[in-house]
Amino acid sequence: MTTQSYERVRIIASDVFGVSLEEISDESSPESIERWDSTQHLTFVLALEEAFQLQLTPEETESIRNIGEAAKLVQKKLQVARG
Amino acid sequence: MGSGLQLRSEIDHLIESGDAAGASRRLSELWQQEPGSALASFLTSRYEKLRSGLPFTSHRLALLRSFTVEPLVTLLRAAGFVAGLDLTVHVGDFNAYPQEILDSTSALYAFRPDTVILAVQTRDLTPELWNGYADLSHESVRASVERALNSFESWMKAFRQYSPANLIVHTLESPPIPNLGILDAQSDSGQSAALRQINEGLRSRCREFRGMYLLDYSSLIARYGYSHWHDEKKWLTARMPISAGHLIHVAHEWLRFLMPLSGRVAKAVVVDLDNTLWGGVLGEDGMHGIQLGQEYPGAAYQALQRALFDLHRKGILLAVCSKNNLDDALEALQKHSGMLLRQEHFAAMRINWGDKVQNLREIAAELNIGIDALAFLDDNPVERDQVRAALPEVMVIELSGDPNAYVDRVRESPFFERLTLSEEDRQRAAFYAAERKRSSAGQGFASKEDFFRSLEQEAEIASVGPATLARISQLTQKTNQFNLTTRRYSEQQISEMASRSDCDVVSLRVRDRHGDNGLVGVGITRDSGDSREIDTFLLSCRVIGRTVETALLSHLAETARAKGLKFLRGWFLPTKKNAPAKNFYAEHGFSMERNNDEGSQWVLDLQQNHIECPAWIKLHVRIEEKI
Numbered sequence: 032m033t034t035q036s037y038e039r040v041r042i043i044a045s046d047v048f049g050v051s052l053e054e055i056s057d058e059s060s061p062e063s064i065e066r067w068d069s070t071q072h073l074t075f076v077l078a079l080e081e082a083f084q085l086q087l088t089p090e091e092t093e094s095i096r097n098i099g100e101a102a103k104l105v106q107k108k109l110q111v112a113r114g
Numbered sequence: 115m116g117s118g119l120q121l122r123s124e125i126d127h128l129i130e131s132g133d134a135a136g137a138s139r140r141l142s143e144l145w146q147q148e149p150g151s152a153l154a155s156f157l158t159s160r161y162e163k164l165r166s167g168l169p170f171t172s173h174r175l176a177l178l179r180s181f182t183v184e185p186l187v188t189l190l191r192a193a194g195f196v197a198g199l200d201l202t203v204h205v206g207d208f209n210a211y212p213q214e215i216l217d218s219t220s221a222l223y224a225f226r227p228d229t230v231i232l233a234v235q236t237r238d239l240t241p242e243l244w245n246g247y248a249d250l251s252h253e254s255v256r257a258s259v260e261r262a263l264n265s266f267e268s269w270m271k272a273f274r275q276y277s278p279a280n281l282i283v284h285t286l287e288s289p290p291i292p293n294l295g296i297l298d299a300q301s302d303s304g305q306s307a308a309l310r311q312i313n314e315g316l317r318s319r320c321r322e323f324r325g326m327y328l329l330d331y332s333s334l335i336a337r338y339g340y341s342h343w344h345d346e347k348k349w350l351t352a353r354m355p356i357s358a359g360h361l362i363h364v365a366h367e368w369l370r371f372l373m374p375l376s377g378r379v380a381k382a383v384v385v386d387l388d389n390t391l392w393g394g395v396l397g398e399d400g401m402h403g404i405q406l407g408q409e410y411p412g413a414a415y416q417a418l419q420r421a422l423f424d425l426h427r428k429g430i431l432l433a434v435c436s437k438n439n440l441d442d443a444l445e446a447l448q449k450h451s452g453m454l455l456r457q458e459h460f461a462a463m464r465i466n467w468g469d470k471v472q473n474l475r476e477i478a479a480e481l482n483i484g485i486d487a488l489a490f491l492d493d494n495p496v497e498r499d500q501v502r503a504a505l506p507e508v509m510v511i512e513l514s515g516d517p518n519a520y521v522d523r524v525r526e527s528p529f530f531e532r533l534t535l536s537e538e539d540r541q542r543a544a545f546y547a548a549e550r551k552r553s554s555a556g557q558g559f560a561s562k563e564d565f566f567r568s569l570e571q572e573a574e575i576a577s578v579g580p581a582t583l584a585r586i587s588q589l590t591q592k593t594n595q596f597n598l599t600t601r602r603y604s605e606q607q608i609s610e611m612a613s614r615s616d617c618d619v620v621s622l623r624v625r626d627r628h629g630d631n632g633l634v635g636v637g638i639t640r641d642s643g644d645s646r647e648i649d650t651f652l653l654s655c656r657v658i659g660r661t662v663e664t665a666l667l668s669h670l671a672e673t674a675r676a677k678g679l680k681f682l683r684g685w686f687l688p689t690k691k692n693a694p695a696k697n698f699y700a701e702h703g704f705s706m707e708r709n710n711d712e713g714s715q716w717v718l719d720l721q722q723n724h725i726e727c728p729a730w731i732k733l734h735v736r737i738e739e740k741i
Contacts, residue, residue: 046153049156073352076358080358081150082152088347
């Protein structure tokens with residue numbers, strides 16, 4: 032996956048979690064990223080919602096376990112929004 | 115996004131190479147492009163590395179809240195850094211605000227905040243007025259209102275007893291749709307009316323206590339749209355009631371309070387003419403071709419002029435800096451029927467073909483204010499960039515896109531906010547007009563003394579009182595140049611010092627033949643043993659160099675002598691700005707006692723020396739004896 036929205040999700044993760052872009056892969060998760068705690072998870076979700084102008088449900092918020100899943104979710108929501 | 119990534123790596127290179135000013139400029143550019151939660155984390159982490167190399171104003175903020183505010187804190191700190199504020203933020207425990215306020219040993223007071231924000235939601239404080247209104251009788255509505263106000267009042271009282279900090283109180287919001295629908299607006303005692311009653315009560319209580327201010331939360335929500343403001347699911351799962359896109363608006367609203375409270379404000383705004391004050395280019399379109407008036411498209415520029423006029427009314431000076439032919443520009447300023455602002459509204463003008471950076475320096479010098487007290491309004495991005503690069507301390511307002519939005523850029527800017535307005539603020543423009551007369555009069559005299567005599571100055575020294583408290587505090591907050599110690603005090607702190615038997619807080623008011631200069635000087639002293647220590651001595655820039663400072667110092671010295679004290683002591687604490695006060699003690703016969711990293715301490719032996727009030731100043735003293 033190398034879409035624009037995917038790149039943007041990676042940049043947001045890099046900003047929010049304070050790690051360089053090169054260190055962020057699909058598999059990056061709370062286990063591999065030190066600052067990914069529950070507070071930063073909320074900030075990450077809010078940042079995604081803000082950047083892509085969408086709203087994630089509590090279930091969706093909880094389903095994000097790594098960057099790859101976050102990117103897929105955003106892409107799916109954007110497609111639904113576009114109809 | 116490409117440029118965003120480039121900017122990020124450029125910023126990291128600049129930080130590594132030690133170019134703090136360059137990095138800061140890129141960071142603020144990046145923030146203009148993509149302000150938001152993600153970038154806020156990036157910004158704060160980078161600014162933290164730069165904070166020692168840049169002239170930030172530090173401020174300690176405590177947040178007391180009934181909902182999740184953590185994501186807001188990062189946004190606020192980022193926006194603060196961009197505006198020149200370095201905020202240290204303490205977040206109170208979730209819903210623990212009553213205990214924190216009422217317990218004098220709580221973490222809140224141990225943090226020693228400069229400002230505290232009390233952000234409580236209607237649904238937490240008075241849940242029955244949020245979604246149980248239909249069940250309530252008239253009596254129980256009244257009881258709810260009273261209970262809420264009593265709670266606020268007891269918190270405010272305790273807070274003022276334990277802390278001199280500023281307190282900002284969020285008003286209670288009404289639900290988007292009243293519980294009884296349109297019926298609510300038909301009744302005097304409806305749900306919205308009850309909440310308005312609480313908010314009105316809060317307003318009057320804020321006025322009773324010093325240093326307490328109201329944040330109109332309902333208006334903030336209304337400004338951005340009630341129907342999109344809340345995120346009910348996040349409220350239920352994460353106690354975060356505000357939807358992602360609106361968090362930044364709360365952070366910006368807080369910043370509008372924190373800027374004036376920390377003294378980071380613009381004292382003057384320098385405006386361009388072509389395509390800023392009017393549409394089009396005067397030199398090409400001619401006076402009758404420019405766009406300015408009540409109709410589209412000229413209305414956008416008239417609206418901007420109205421906003422600037424409102425700043426003028428708030429005591430913010432206006433100045434023009436434009437590349438134009440002087441005569442053409444003056445003709446348009448005086449004769450164009452659409453102009454709301456005329457030549458007399460501008461305290462300084464630089465209409466020439468020269469470099470704007472140099473013109474801004476001259477304007478600051480002419481107005482006797484620091485470069486960092488200037489805001490700059492110009493539609494041309496090249497001019498803005500040049501000013502940012504050469505004068506990073508100037509507050510540059512971003513004007514781009516639709517001219518109809520220019521007025522909002524001015525009205526929403528935190529640089530122009532004030533929380534109190536003194537008589538001096540209202541009269542400021544007139545003071546500056548009189549000053550222009552004074553300095554042109556000064557040119558014809560043989561000696562300085564002749565000039566001083568011709569001014570017919572009268573100085574009035576008085577103890578602080580209810581009418582002057584706000585202005586005295588304001589002077590300690592804003593005076594940078596002739597200020598020996600640059601200590602900033604809130605109204606509350608001034609009032610506490612004034613009530614102590616060993617302290618004196620006096621103000622200096624100066625009148626002359628050209629008019630009243632208003633309250634322009636402050637002296638704060640503390641006596642102990644056989645010595646009087648000058649804690650604060652400052653003079654507003656508009657009377658520097660007219661010897662009124664000697665009149666004030668002579669009062670401090672002579673009253674100390676009358677009290678039997680032997681020594682008058684004072685520190686000079688150097689800053690980037692207060693060079694004009696550097697030789698003050700030496701020039702008045704003090705000798706240096708101590709000199710360290712912080713500054714120098716000076717002493718005057720009162721048994722050996724007298725400080726005379728200059729003969730050309732008529733002195734009036736109105737000091738109330740303390741019991």
